[in-house]
Amino acid sequence: MKHPIRTPLSRTAALRGAGILPALALTLAACTGYVPFDGSQALAPEFERRLGPAWQREIVVPFAVDDELRSAVEDRVSPAGSETRRRDAVLDFIFGWVDLEYALTPTHTAAQTFASARGNCLSFVNLFVAVGRERRLNPFFVEVEDYQRWNYQDGVVVSRGHIVAGMYVDGELATYDFLPYRPKSYRDFRPITDLAATGHYYNNLGAEALMNGDLDAAERWLEIAVRLTPDFDKAINNYGIVLLRRNRRGDAVRAYEKGLELHPANVPLLTNLVRAYQLQGRNDRAGELLDVLEGLNRASPFFYVYRGDAALAAGDSATALDYMRRALRTDPDIPEVHVGLARVYLATGKVREAKHHIGRALRLDATHAEARKYAALIERGPP
Numbered sequence: 001m002k003h004p005i006r007t008p009l010s011r012t013a014a015l016r017g018a019g020i021l022p023a024l025a026l027t028l029a030a031c032t033g034y035v036p037f038d039g040s041q042a043l044a045p046e047f048e049r050r051l052g053p054a055w056q057r058e059i060v061v062p063f064a065v066d067d068e069l070r071s072a073v074e075d076r077v078s079p080a081g082s083e084t085r086r087r088d089a090v091l092d093f094i095f096g097w098v099d100l101e102y103a104l105t106p107t108h109t110a111a112q113t114f115a116s117a118r119g120n121c122l123s124f125v126n127l128f129v130a131v132g133r134e135r136r137l138n139p140f141f142v143e144v145e146d147y148q149r150w151n152y153q154d155g156v157v158v159s160r161g162h163i164v165a166g167m168y169v170d171g172e173l174a175t176y177d178f179l180p181y182r183p184k185s186y187r188d189f190r191p192i193t194d195l196a197a198t199g200h201y202y203n204n205l206g207a208e209a210l211m212n213g214d215l216d217a218a219e220r221w222l223e224i225a226v227r228l229t230p231d232f233d234k235a236i237n238n239y240g241i242v243l244l245r246r247n248r249r250g251d252a253v254r255a256y257e258k259g260l261e262l263h264p265a266n267v268p269l270l271t272n273l274v275r276a277y278q279l280q281g282r283n284d285r286a287g288e289l290l291d292v293l294e295g296l297n298r299a300s301p302f303f304y305v306y307r308g309d310a311a312l313a314a315g316d317s318a319t320a321l322d323y324m325r326r327a328l329r330t331d332p333d334i335p336e337v338h339v340g341l342a343r344v345y346l347a348t349g350k351v352r353e354a355k356h357h358i359g360r361a362l363r364l365d366a367t368h369a370e371a372r373k374y375a376a377l378i379e380r381g382p383p
Contacts, residue, residue, distance in 0.1 A: 036134045040064045046195055050227050059224055062122075062201040063129045063194070066111040072097075073134045083137065083169045090131050091176075100124065102178060104367070107204040122204055124178040125165045125197075132167065141197035142166040142175055144189045158241060159234035159268045160207050163200055166191055199229030206238050218242050233263045240272055244279065252276045267293065267300040275306075301327040305340040312344055320344045335361040335368045342374055351378060 040061040047055040065073075076097055077089045094100050101118050108116065108123040110130035119127070125141060132139040144162040165176040166189075175189065192200075206222035209215075219242045225235035236259035243252035256273040263269060270293050277286035293303050308323035324341045331337065338361035345354035355378050361371035 036065075036136075043194055043198070047228075051224070059198070059202070060109055062109045062126045062198060064110065065130045065134060069111055069114045069130065070134065072114070073131055077131065077135050079135050086135050086137055087132070087167065087169050090128065090135060090137065093131060094124070094127060098127075100127070100178075104365075105208045107201060107208065109201075119178075121178045122163045122201060125163050125176075126201070128165045128176060132165075137167060137169075139165045139167040139176075141192050141194065141200075142189050143192050143196075143200070144175075158207050158210050159237045160204055161200055161234055163192075163197065164189070196229055196232070199225045199232050199235060202228065203232065203235040203238060206235070206242075210238060210241060215242060215245055219246075231262050233259060233266050233269060236262075237266075237268045237272060240269075240276070244272075244276055249276055249280050253280065265296060267296065267303055271300070271303050271306055301330040301334055301337050304330060305336055308340055308344065312347060317344060317348050321348075333364060335365045335371055338364070339368070339370050339374065342371075346374070346378075354378060 043061065044055075047059070051058055073093070077086075077093050079086070081089075098114060098117050100113065102120065103118040103123075104120050108119040108126065110126040113119040113123040113127040129139045129141065142164050144164055167174060167176065202221045202225040206218045206220075206225060209218035209221060218238070222235060222239040222242055225232065226239050229235060236255060240252045240255040240259070243249070243255060253273065253276045256269055256276060259269045260266065260273065270289055274286045274289045274293070277283070277289065290307075304323045304327035308320045308327065311317075311323060312320035321341075321344045324337070324344050327334075327337045327340060338357040341357040342354040342361070345351070345357065354374070358371055358374050358378060361368055362375060365371070
């Protein structure tokens with residue numbers, strides 16, 4: 001065991017008088033090494049309070065550094081130099097040596113992202129935060145509020161946030177996204193805590209499980225997300241969807257109503273509560289909420305897709321088309337909007353227009369299951 005070097009007082013005084021002590025102090029500090037911030041250890045008391053003493057059997061910390069990742073960072077990323085130089089070295093490690101490739105799903109931890117060299121935006125941020133903190137940088141998680149991701153499926157809206165990394169580098173704040181692998185700016189963003197970032201990670205896992213039809217996994221991950229971050233609107237929304245699909249409609253309504261107490265103008269929560277009321281046969285209450293949604297004048301495109309589908313089911317194709325076009329004007333870069341337009345066009349016999357929008361949907365997401373189904377249907381032609 002090494003002991004600290006103790007310098008006699010007289011010797012210390014002599015060194016100070018000679019102007020050598022500051023340099024010696026710097027040398028000793030360098031020898032002690034940098035101790036990275038350990039988010040797992042820092043969050044342990046909060047995890048235990050929210051999940052119980054066995055929390056380590058329930059969850060992993062998404063930005064934790066395992067031995068394999070730490071060894072690679074120590075071998076390939078120098079801790080020396082300016083913040084700009086270290087930032088550039090971290091990005092070169094991720095996109096050069098690891099050669100990270102984009103994959104929409106699944107969302108990975110830092111260790112999984114490193115091991116697989118694949119991941120989505122949150123996977124990248126998990127790795128960026130982990131590696132940056134290992135190299136005397138202070139990256140943090142940032143939720144971008146002017147760019148959100150939703151999926152519309154079976155009459156409900158599945159919610160996911162968009163997370164980027166934030167960091168002050170030599171006094172300048174920048175955000176770092178997966179694409180195009182360099183600082184990016186957003187109009188509306190806010191830093192979030194490591195605890196909130198962990199809630200986002202488990203919400204992502206739950207949303208992915210929902211889209212894949214795995215209710216057991218979705219319920220497990222979303223319960224964790226809600227317990228970690230009980231005011232997180234997206235986790236509340238998605239957990240309510242699980243309850244709906246379990247036919248626990250009363251529980252879903254209570255979850256949505258509680259969520260709206262915290263977020264009274266949240267469009268996905270309102271839209272899905274409308275669906276829950278309709279499933280309960282409470283059509284008057286559902287109609288009241290639809291009026292509220294109309295009055296917000298900033299509805300999500302999925303609200304318009306939902307109204308379009310309802311009109312189409314009622315045989316009103318003109319109204320359905322109007323709503324789908326409003327969805328398109330709200331956001332033309334969402335596959336579900338183009339799939340909604342294709343449904344209306346197919347119902348009215350306009351195959352060419354339907355084919356056009358299915359093509360646009362697949363260019364936005366080549367894996368979109370419903371778009372691929374309609375593409376195959378159009379390719380086969382009429383029976």
